[in-house]
Amino acid sequence: NAGVTQTPKFQVLKTGQSMTLQCAQDMNHEYMSWYRQDPGMGLRLIHYSVGAGITDQGEVPNGYNVSRSTTEDFPLRLLSAAPSQTSVYFCASSYSTSLGSGGYTFGSGTRLTVV
Amino acid sequence: GESVGLHLPTLSVQEGDNSIINCAYSNSASDYFIWYKQESGKGPQFIIDIRSNMDKRQGQRVTVLLNKTVKHLSLQIAATQPGDSAVYFCAESEGDDKIIFGKGTRLHILP
Numbered sequence: 001n002a003g004v005t006q007t008p009k010f011q012v013l014k015t016g017q018s019m020t021l022q023c024a025q026d027m028n029h030e031y032m033s034w035y036r037q038d039p040g041m042g043l044r045l046i047h048y049s050v051g052a053g054i055t056d057q058g059e060v061p062n063g064y065n066v067s068r069s070t071t072e073d074f075p076l077r078l079l080s081a082a083p084s085q086t087s088v089y090f091c092a093s094s095y096s097t098s099l100g101s102g103g104y105t106f107g108s109g110t111r112l113t114v115v
Numbered sequence: 116g117e118s119v120g121l122h123l124p125t126l127s128v129q130e131g132d133n134s135i136i137n138c139a140y141s142n143s144a145s146d147y148f149i150w151y152k153q154e155s156g157k158g159p160q161f162i163i164d165i166r167s168n169m170d171k172r173q174g175q176r177v178t179v180l181l182n183k184t185v186k187h188l189s190l191q192i193a194a195t196q197p198g199d200s201a202v203y204f205c206a207e208s209e210g211d212d213k214i215i216f217g218k219g220t221r222l223h224i225l226p
Contacts, residue, residue: 004158033214042204042218043159050212058213090158097208099166103149104214106158 002026006091006107013081013114021076021110023091031094032074033058033104034066036087043090049074081114088112127223134192136220138205141186145207149214150179150190153202159216162190162203192222200224 007022025032030051035043035058045058047066055066063085065077074093078085088111092104128134140148146167151159163174165181165188172179178191188205202219 043216045213045215048213059215097147097212097214099164103151103161103164108158
C-alpha cells in the first residue's frame with residue numbers, strides 16, 4: 001500500500017514551459033486535492049475533486065489545470081510556467097471528510113522551481 | 116475571501132508542559148475543522164478533527180476545543196515531547212468538500 005505517490009520530487013522549469021505533476025493513490029479514495037506551499041506559509045488549495053469526472057477550483061486555480069479521469073489519478077498541469085509558481089506542491093486524498101475519517105493523506109510533495 | 120488564521124506564528128514550550136495552539140476562523144458556515152502537523156520536509160499529517168456540533172474532542176495526548184460563538188479553535192497537546200516539534204495547521208471545511216488551511220504555528224520544544 002503506497003498511499004499517495006507524487007512524481008517528480010524535484011523539477012526545474014524555464015519560464016513558459018509546461019509540465020504535468022503526477023499524483024496517484026491506491027486507497028480508493030474519492031476526494032483528492034492539490035495544494036501549494038510557499039516558504040513560511042500555509043497550504044493554499046489549487047484544485048480539488050470529489051470523485052472521478054468531477055473537479056472544482058480552489059483558492060488559487062489560475063495557471064493550473066486538472067482532470068480526474070480515474071479514481072486513482074489526479075494530475076496537475078502547469079500551462080505556461082511562471083516564477084510565481086515556484087513552490088512545493090502537495091497532493092492529498094481522503095475517502096471521506098466525515099468526522100473520524102482521518103482527514104487527508106498527503107504525498108511527500110514536489111518541489112518546483114521556475115527560472 | 117474568508118480564511119483561517121492563527122494568532123501566533125511561533126510557540127515555545129518546555130518539554131513536559133502542555134501546549135495550546137490557537138486558531139481563529141472567519142467563515143461562520145464552516146462545519147468541519149481539522150488539525151494537521153507538518154514536520155520539516157514532509158507533507159502534513161492528520162492529528163484530530165471536530166464537527167461544528169461538538170465543543171470538544173479528545174485523542175491520544177491531544178484535545179481540540181471549538182468555540183463557535185467567537186469562532187475559535189484550539190489544539191491542546193499534553194506533556195509535550197521533543198517529537199511534537201513541528202508546524203501545526205488548523206483547517207476548515209464548509210459542506211464537506213474543499214479543505215482550507217490556515218498559515219500555521221511553529222511549536223518549539225525547550226529542553
